[in-house]
Amino acid sequence: MADMTAPMAPVDTIARAYLADVRRKRMYGGILLVLFIAMMASGFRLANERNAGGFWDGLPQIFDFPSEVVSEAWEKAALLPALFVKFSPSLIETVNIAAVSTMIGALLAVLLALVSTRGLARWPALIGLFRRAMDGMRAMPEIVIALVLIYILGGGPVPAMIAIAFHTAGALGKLFSEVAENADLKPVEGLSSVGAGWLQRMWLGVIPQVAPNWISYGLLRFEINIRASAILGFVGSGGIGYDLKLAMQWGQGRYDQVVAIFILLFATIVFFDQISGYLRNRLSKGQSNGHG
Amino acid sequence: MAMANLEMAPVQRDMLAIFRRKRLTAISVPVVIFAYLTYIFIAFDVAGLASRARMDNVGVLLSDFWSYKTHVTRDNRSGDVSVAIEGENKGTYPAGKLPDWVSQSEGQTLIDLGQGHRVVFQGLRADYTLPDYGVIGLALAGGKVQLTTPDGAVPDWINASDTRVTVKTAQGRLSFTRSRTEVFRYQAGWELFFFTLDSPFHGKSITSLAAMALWGDRVDPLRSNLGYMVSEFWTNKMWRHGDVVWALFETVLMAFLGTMGAAIVALPLAFLAARNFTSFGVVRQAMRRVFDFVRGVDGLIWTIILSRAFGPGPMTGALAILVTDTGSFGKMFSEALENVDERQIEGVGSTGANSLQRARFGVFPQIIPILLSQVLYYLESNTRSATVIGAIVGGGIGLLLTQAIITQKDWEEVSYYIVLIILMVMAMDSLSGWLRSKLIGKRG
Known part of the structure; x- marks a missing residue:
């Protein structure tokens, strides 16, 4: 019976479910992205602090040695x-x-x-x-x-x-x-x-x-x-x-x-x-x- | 019959020729490999290796991996006796709190090495009592070290000269020179791993520690016992757990920043190098040559160049990984882009999408799984590279490992680091496998 009713569900219900699904996926994607960016940024800052020379100080000198x-x-x-x-x-x-x-x-x-x-x-x-x-x-x-x-x-x-x-x-x-x-x-x-x-x-x-x-x-x-x-x-x-x-x-x-x-x-x-x-x-x- | 034989002859001849050729390759390949290995055997001087190999170092290494030694030292000039684990300042027992196998009374020091082996220091004398042998007497007379054995003969486990006598037994080692008398006692385990001698928690059993942590009176009124224990463990001066964990974290950080940074830089560049996205042949070729160049220069050279600009530290290591892998990722990503299905992009385009939307909805869904799995694979492999690069740029666990190996004495620390490195790589391996299955589903 359940199989029979499924195709007969009104179109707007399906559309709503689909959009909700898309929204949820986007939200997860967004959260992951924010998390990733936060990790990259804090990792960069941390690595920069623990380095002897800073990233921005070193960047202009990158071609000095070569x-x-x-x-x-x-x-x-x-x-x-x-x-x-x-x-x-x-x-x-x-x-x-x-x-x-x-x-x-x-x-x-x-x-x-x-x-x-x-x-x-x-x-x-x-x-x-x-x-x-x-x-x-x-x-x-x-x-x-x-x-x-x-x-x-x-x-x-x-x-x-x-x-x-x-x-x-x-x-x-x-x-x-x-x-x-x-x-x-x-x-x-x-x-x-x-x-x-x-x-x-x-x-x-x-x-x-x-x-x-x-x-x-x-x-x-x-x-x-x-x-x-x-x-x-x-x-x-x-x-x-x-x-x-x-x-x-x-x-x-x-x-x-x-x-x-x-x-x-x-x-x-x-x-x-x-x-x-x-x-x-x-x-x-x-x-x-x-x-x- | 004769006709059939005539027709078969050329086929048979061909087959025999193929067999001959196959047999020849089957023989020549091993012969070539064998010849090459013989050349290597001579070129690398493998025969001379046996004489150069220092097997006594193997003994030191193996015994340090599972045991530690305690030095009991008498300074023969001042007469002071000190007991120190591994002979280090940090492991010196405070006066009056000696281990129970060392006892002092009226200028006499009695050292019980177990199994009936005993050593007594008295003045400028040391006597070593062995159960089935007798008493070995060592004394300083007229600036020379004098040895007396029960039967007068010197066995091969005693190494004696006028300036130094060394006695080695299964229970320990006694050495006697003009300036000092020293006894080593070997015991199993990694001593002071949790708490150093100056810590109030040293020498307590696990149950009594648990009792102290849960309901014992505060040792330090300002903080809980558990917090005190954690901080004592974290700042352990012998093993430096805090520094080691930081170093491990730095190594993972280098790998993470380098790999992800390389992926972020390489992705837009890969579009420029892919045939189906860049119609300018010059740009495409130039981009590809850049990738080849960056890959060819290799991590070693990049590391050296970058450490000149940025100084030692994890940022330099991360940048070295970033630059090297930009080449590899650029090449792999552009190949993945060239293999995308055009129909999907056309379909998105037919709904009126602009080029950015076509990339977002037509291209990315196709390539993201491939890119992610490559990036995650590199993340794991770069954790290992970051260990080596850390040794060059001076950051992370690679630095600690090389430092510990160069001093050639703290092999228990070396083995500790090795165990941690392997655990770290295995953890990163499972993490990248887990992420891969979470993000792109199990495939293949």
């Missing part, structure tokens, strides 16, 4: 090519840290993803445990592991590498597992019906399906890890970040080195972003062709 650095580098422009050569070993080290940690992290992530995906897991009872482990690995900022490892292992690239790999394993593991959840289980069933073991089912039934997506995520992570490896060098040791820190500490007189490192870092990041973007495009295109 212009000082560039003008000094301009005078010594002839030295720049030699500096590029000088810093290229540490640049290569930074890229190597990113590459190795992405590789090791991705390998760990594959294992973690496979044991924490429903329908694929080797030990279904432990899925929750492995997921929490990945959450913990993801939550651990690289700087924490890197600084503790520097205390134990001394300087050099290895602490940064382990730190980034650890975080990468957690971050990629989650993404990999989301991809694997959508994998078609028919090949896996087919393989198990002919007596394949767990490793064989994964290697032959799951990995070929998910590999393009996984590689694509891995490349994206590589872009992120190059930046992370540069910044860890600055805070800890190893790679071009460390050279940058030394040059910055020296200050005036070494700004040509600062500029050289800035240029190298910028060029490297853009270069690898482009390559990885191109490869990821090809992977996603190849995949859609395969499905279409």
Whole structure:
């Protein structure tokens, strides 16, 4: 009966209900907006108070340092090519840290993803445990592991590498597992019906399906890890970040080195972003062709 | 049959070629990876790592994570004996209120290390009694430290020279030099975590604290016991809980201001970079190059440049995140704008809406969910970045962490900060997930 009466309700009742609904939505939206603006404004004021230099005082000076650095580098422009050569070993080290940690992290992530995906897991009872482990690995900022490892292992690239790999394993593991959840289980069933073991089912039934997506995520992570490896060098040791820190500490007189490192870092990041973007495009295109 | 074989031959040949190629890639990829890893093994000097690694530091780290040490020190010049947790001024026991395992009488100090291990300081002598071994005697004579052991031999857990003798046992450590005699006792836990020694609440059990808070007489007549306790905890000089909470808050503030600020700046710029909203190719290309440039320069360089202009502090960190993410958001937002459904905008336009109204009712409802989920994802990831950036600009928990690590002694504080950082990131993760499901509904 209720179903019968509903369409017969007078039009103005519906209109009133609709308008009331819209008003309520607008009010909620408005309250959220006011709340957001209040949070931004008070946050800005608070951050401004706790900063050594104020925002409005600093704003006119924002180009002072860049212009000082560039003008000094301009005078010594002839030295720049030699500096590029000088810093290229540490640049290569930074890229190597990113590459190795992405590789090791991705390998760990594959294992973690496979044991924490429903329908694929080797030990279904432990899925929750492995997921929490990945959450913990993801939550651990690289700087924490890197600084503790520097205390134990001394300087050099290895602490940064382990730190980034650890975080990468957690971050990629989650993404990999989301991809694997959508994998078609028919090949896996087919393989198990002919007596394949767990490793064989994964290697032959799951990995070929998910590999393009996984590689694509891995490349994206590589872009992120190059930046992370540069910044860890600055805070800890190893790679071009460390050279940058030394040059910055020296200050005036070494700004040509600062500029050289800035240029190298910028060029490297853009270069690898482009390559990885191109490869990821090809992977996603190849995949859609395969499905279409 | 012969005909069929002839027709099959090219197909078979192709198939075999494909198999060969696949097998080759299947072998060459691992070989290349292995070769690269070998090169890294040599380039990073992983073999030499074993010799450089300081495993004794691991021991220090692990034991500090779950235990603390108390120093009993006798100044051999003045003869004063002091008992201090971690040897710090802030943790020094006031005279007459020593822990129950240290007792003093007539110039003699008796230290009970547990399990029958005892150390007695008397004048310029120290005697360490071990239950199954005997008495190790240390004395200062003629400016030299003299060691006597029960059997005359020096076991490997005693490190002896003319100027310094160190005895290490499972129960503690005794070191003796010309200027001072010192005993370390290790105990489990993070001492003084709640109240420092000078606080009236130190050393009380939870039940007696609860009783004091609920119906006990006021310790300080001016305020309630509970308020006093909270303030004593908040201003704890050893652990500085108040400062730590502020630092955590500063880190979250940096991430919040930076992420939201970047989204606010990037949204209008993204319209300029989207093909279907900006017909001027020059503007579009210029905007995109700006996004690429800002992203390429990267947070590290922005942080350095900005900290020169704004000085150390959370504002600088927030601005560094803001600038870097403006590039990323601009790129992602403009891609989202290029993928909007034109029909909806046309529909709104057909009712006579102007361009602002078309954007409000035709475009925003389509892109808001995508933008929000990206912004919230970045909010969580920027909490982690803010920890690192804080270490560079000198703000937030990143600064406290690096300071505690650089001093290389307060590892229990380091572990405290690490636990808090992980909890903070996990909390931000759940918060952003919760907000996402509240604001745009569960999808996928």
